[in-house]
Amino acid sequence: MASRGERCSGCGRQLVIPSGAKFIRCGTCQTVTRVRPFERWGPAYDSNIRPAAGGFMNSNRPGLVNNRPIVPPKYNNNGFNNPPRPAQYAEPPLRPALPPPPVHGRKRALLCGVNYHQKSYRLKGSVNDVKCMKYLLVERLGFPIDCILTLTDEESNPLRIPTKKNIRLAMRWLVQGCQSGDSLVFHFSGHGSRQRDYNNDEVDGYDETLCPLDYETEGSIIDDEINGTIVRPLTHGVKLHAIVDACHSGTILDLPFVCRMNREGYYRWEDQRLPTACYKGTSGGLALSITACDDHETSSDTTVKQLSTGAMTFSFIKAMEDEPVGLTYGRLLNAMRHSIRQAKAGIRLDGPIANLVNKTVFKSDSSQEPQLSSSEKFDIYSNQVVM
Structure with missing residues (x-):
């Protein structure tokens, strides 16, 4: 009688299943496992069956189809193999909605x-x-x-x-x-x-x-x-x-x-x-x-020659450039407010940031x-x- 292997749905132990059996009890954990239909395995999974000459299998060695090894099916918790999903239902690979820089550093x-x-x-x-x-x-x-x-x-x-x-x-x-x-x-x-x-x-x-x-x-x-x-x-x-x-x-x-x-x-x-x-x-x-x-x-906005900038952003950068060491929040806020108040008359810019805008004057009609x-x-x- 032909036989094949089946894993216990309880402990996972390999059980020998006689052909035609629908259920089998594990001798170790006593779990009753439902046996999958014999024909789903195909002849290559039965160690006692050899393919006929000239059939769809061009090898007489068990476990091979077209000279390629058969990959055993995957099992879920109930012992049944999971059939592959149709291609149209395949989940796309996960990727972040936004590819930001790597999260590292201080x-x-x-x-x-x-x-x-x-x-x-x-x-x-x-x-x-x-x-x-x-x-x-x-x-x-x-x-x-x-x-x-x-x-x-x-x-x-x-x-x-x-x-x-x-x-x-x-x-x-x-x-x-x-x-x-x-x-x-x-x-x-x-x-x-x-x-x-x-x-x-x-x-x-x-x-x-x-x-x-x-x-x-x-x-x-x-x-x-x-x-x-x-x-x-x-x-x-x-x-x-x-x-x-x-x-x-x-x-x-x-x-x-x-x-x-x-x-x-x-x-x-x-x-x-x-x-x-x-x-x-x-x-x-x-x-x-x-x-x-x-x-x-x-x-x-303000205008620095041909370059437009926000009045607040530029006054913030200017204050940070003017006093790079020891600047307090009070001095920063006062410096920014002073710069914007003087913007109507024009402010002469100096320092590395000013070099980006040709060291000129920016003007604004803002009273913010x-x-x-x-x-x-x-x-x-x-x-x-x-x-």
Whole structure:
């Protein structure tokens, strides 16, 4: 009588199955295993059967079909082989929706610049802001170039275009696996807006928003989402600097404290927390936001000869260049505000960043006031800017 092997569905032990048997009990674990139909195996799996001469098998050796070894079928937990899926149902290989730089190192940055080409509300300086910011981070602050992810509407890679989906994915990448000692930077240059607050967690009754390239069809990114994505995941010892050059951006990260400073440099921390609102702080880390203007203000481009830039971004870079060592947050904020106030008359630029724009004058008709907010209070004239 012909026989063949079958694995026990309980312990996996090889059992000898007589031809025609439908069930068999394992002598070791006493599990009853259902026997697969004998004909599914074919003659090559039966050690007592030889193929007929001239048949579809051109070898008389058992276990070979057309002189090729037969690959045993795979088993699931019930002992049955899994038939292959039809080709049309095959799952595509897994790949990330966005191919960002490798997640490694202690410094990481996400830079987004949106010019909104061919739109009536197009900007001129946002992409240039990203280029200048990248230069500052790499050449002056020691950020590895492969740890900087840039999204602009001049990129050829569709996954590097600053759409709402791509910006969301990139923000998750920025904080992925962050650990103590990490320094993260989020920079956005483009349009900002505000909308009615529907969950009653804003002091002024409005949510601030960033406008991605496709915001007309996909919607804006509101401050609640930005806070939940790049603020709350920050663990102990992680520091995030958000530099946002957009209108209505004062509390774009929804941080608990806003620094209110007058023109003489005196400041106080204003608590933005509401008893009815959810927690807006970090998971132990520090988040700092330097923005172009207050929530009710607008920001503008500037012109540096033939190169357009955002007023806030350029004043930030200029302040960092003018005082590369020992710069405090108070001195940074005052320097930025002074630069923008003097922009109507023109500002003479010096230093490596200015060399990118031929060491000339940039002008602006903006009266915006850069803002500072934080996840915790501190002395802005004692704490130095460390990125």
